[in-house]
Amino acid sequence: MNIGFIGTGSMGKAIIPLLIKAGHHVSAWNRSREAMADLEGVRPLESPAAAFQEAVVISLLADDRAVREVLLSPQALGKADKRCIHIVMSTLSPLLMKALQTAHHDAGIALIAAPVFGVPAVAARGELNILAAGSQAAIATVQPIFDLLGKKTWFLGDQPDQACIAKIAGNMMITQAIQSLGEASVLAERYGLSPAVFIELMTQTLFASPSYQRYGQNIVAGTFEPGFKLSLGLKDINLAIDAARLKDLALPAADAVRSKMTAAVARGLGNKDWSVFATETVTRSDEQPFTATVMDV
Amino acid sequence: MNIGFIGTGSMGKAIIPLLIKAGHHVSAWNRSREAMADLEGVRPLESPAAAFQEAVVISLLADDRAVREVLLSPQALGKADKRCIHIVMSTLSPLLMKALQTAHHDAGIALIAAPVFGVPAVAARGELNILAAGSQAAIATVQPIFDLLGKKTWFLGDQPDQACIAKIAGNMMITQAIQSLGEASVLAERYGLSPAVFIELMTQTLFASPSYQRYGQNIVAGTFEPGFKLSLGLKDINLAIDAARLKDLALPAADAVRSKMTAAVARGLGNKDWSVFATETVTRSDEQPFTATVMDV
């Protein structure tokens, strides 16, 4: 199949070799031409619009802003081949996805939202979880591509923004798990318990899941790089809170987490792994508690 | 071994048959005598003090208050056999555990804190996770008992309150996971995603752990009984926040959760499974959002 790629960042670079190895013909556009230099077997494109002459477009742009600039301009979709299917793998706001849906409808081409769970290393092994939403017929057409990239495709609905909200809500849940690990391990530590022992206990029993184990290890080791950047994580929880706002929905635990993440970014930690915000706890200089008021009752 | 039981509630009733089957001699005291009627092969005791004449005492009283009334009175421990080892399996505050430690030191007997992860049904299968803290020698002595009851004993330190804080922090993490599941699934639902599909996605991928799966199922099914009572869960998160307060430690996400749990108890849901508080979300009567202000920017 002829596949046009838009945005060849770290995730794109993990995916493209899988496509080529499977015999697909890959062409690509990236804002910075240099970032494409080390991509073997890929035909460079002059513009995003050129990608939409292929059978399938996979876009992996950074965020809402990049998508608006690159894909929502009249030039990008205006001359698209009507048979083209566009797979958007970025984490975008539902609101922007609705705007994309309108633009694709106007251009007469199919739009699939397909954000993923999994870091580039997981992508390179073809073991992503793919969160797909959009026309079922279009998804069926590109399912062979999804099968190359992921171990499972989750069909979430026929509206593309349904995949956006699932991805955003999932990322929100990760930040809440990080916050929970942070609060609990500091509490345990204050009572003389080893954080390593405590985290092992929790992540081998009640919370024996990939996310808890991964971020728990970061917290115990105190190492927060490389990984998913805190500044990007903050962007995503803001997407969740904004999406909730549009539905008159309050998310108080997300607010508490956002507050901590914001403070951590403000302290200059935005480029570290997002689990770093869990460590934002003050250690008393002296050891005399001022305020043991719970004993007063 | 001769084992004296204090408090034969649902957890006690799950455990005692395992002990008897393994050949231990079990005697027991319970505040309400009737609650012991259906316990076969157990010798009733006249007082808590009588239990402390046995080689091992296992106490499973409801909460701090019950422990203070039953075990911290001068009569309870005053005439204890010095060779007795007391295993406290209740979820207690670290502060009360410290007071128990002093009382046991004064009485000259060994104290082990051993709260557990696992409901009575898990206990009945001998598959608990046992969180043990106290004298290592004493724990070694009763390890055969722990092996009957649990699939694993986690040694958390030589201070009994270290097991309390691990148990409390673990319960706090469960409530935070419930809150997270609640916020995320409602958000997904507001965008037309099926909560069942969303919860399945999350609990099969990022959060494939027992606690998320169990409470996720409750939320999807909308059934919240029987299980662990919300009113008891609120008691436990208050223990966590109180324990943090004594160490000048703020737990903002726990505060947010406590707030929701308190409101749910106030609405009369205290006897339902604690995951019920995740559902405390308002549905708009009309469908016109008042406040789509995020689009203004």
Next chain:
Amino acid sequence: MNIGFIGTGSMGKAIIPLLIKAGHHVSAWNRSREAMADLEGVRPLESPAAAFQEAVVISLLADDRAVREVLLSPQALGKADKRCIHIVMSTLSPLLMKALQTAHHDAGIALIAAPVFGVPAVAARGELNILAAGSQAAIATVQPIFDLLGKKTWFLGDQPDQACIAKIAGNMMITQAIQSLGEASVLAERYGLSPAVFIELMTQTLFASPSYQRYGQNIVAGTFEPGFKLSLGLKDINLAIDAARLKDLALPAADAVRSKMTAAVARGLGNKDWSVFATETVTRSDEQPFTATVMDV
């Protein structure tokens, strides 16, 4: 002076008679022509652009969205008289005010931000507090107009968005005061204290200020109309939280308030006075507290 008015809502209608009475010549444009029917002595304009032929423009549009649609179009400012001074009295985001500043700079006309503290009734008496920011020379020119409308003009800086942030932060403080009144009066009531007595105590002593007195009275009386709409108040606290976000600043108390306001809007209270959200408290049906755990310690 010739004054062109853009947006003749309730605040505009309170102000215009003061201007006319002082001898100014007032023309006006409003999206809905009918809303201008009862304005005496005002010359109707065909377009917003027409207003910018006058010496002074006062715009009082509802929100960011309206301003973007009406004022940020190329037509609106493109043919403005270079001597024109534009006074923006709406509560807008700092971000939009920056965009307006650029547009006015490009059009070569002066921009003053001048949101106010005070409801229409206060405006009609000429007793507003006017929060002015922008070119000092321009403000000096229109000072006679401000003197008609307000009892005091506060000069906040030479950047128009400085007035926006002061207004938004002020509204945020009002919502926080309402929340505080609500939490404290419900707490007092739960202990048998009359909310009326409690609110009188507080608003005659520590909090003897207009805002506390006004909203305290609403809470005591349980009457929440007419006033400033909750849905508009929620819009403003979202402006504050968004403005903070752009500066990596966390506002946890504002988050808590926003959460309550959002829930109240979701319950259908968006058209009531914004102090209504303080009443969102659940009354227990039965009187047995489930969870008096504070006594356990």
Next chain:
Amino acid sequence: MNIGFIGTGSMGKAIIPLLIKAGHHVSAWNRSREAMADLEGVRPLESPAAAFQEAVVISLLADDRAVREVLLSPQALGKADKRCIHIVMSTLSPLLMKALQTAHHDAGIALIAAPVFGVPAVAARGELNILAAGSQAAIATVQPIFDLLGKKTWFLGDQPDQACIAKIAGNMMITQAIQSLGEASVLAERYGLSPAVFIELMTQTLFASPSYQRYGQNIVAGTFEPGFKLSLGLKDINLAIDAARLKDLALPAADAVRSKMTAAVARGLGNKDWSVFATETVTRSDEQPFTATVMDV
């Protein structure tokens, strides 16, 4: 009248001279005898019990713990003169006040709760606001004493704990006002507005009340001593949250404030004026915002 004083701290020392000047006979007990050395015209007492032989006892002990130790022992009230009226001016938990009420009922003497609004300097001028609750007859008897100490006595109910809750709720409101001033002034500052100008604006208009003006000045000046200690303020907000907990009442804004106060105490600021916690804001080292995501929508 013969007045026995229990607890001669800074507030006691401000009050006693007023009583003596008015012709009352004052005797006093204090835990530390030295602290009474500079009290002129006061007869020292050997024990708290001795005070209860006087017509009126005024107690001003530090907190719940001190009251329990000094007044709830059998010796303190056991031999009290039945005609004695006890005025408790401390800020105590409603729960402890209920226990005091029982003890006074058993001892057959009258109990009045009378915490105050006002620092020692205000007390020394006889300008306190006195929050009185208890038997109306008893209050009428001691009203001449209240008239010496305060500019107004507020009768809050016939149950002494009603005065406790009013005082606690009032202190909670002060901390919420401080938090509000802090969040708003930092937000204003981030947009280039002078905090001094902003605070003056707010405390001369919407929030022209003593508490806002006092704490606003502290924040602007950055000076936080001497005043009411943060560690004591944290104790009081914990009293409020505990009191709410006993009634299944959630106070989310109080939680947010408590979290900030706890963190400030943990950073070693417990001895400064409680308004110091409002300043707990991080300044970015670099000026490039990581996360201007609000613009993405």
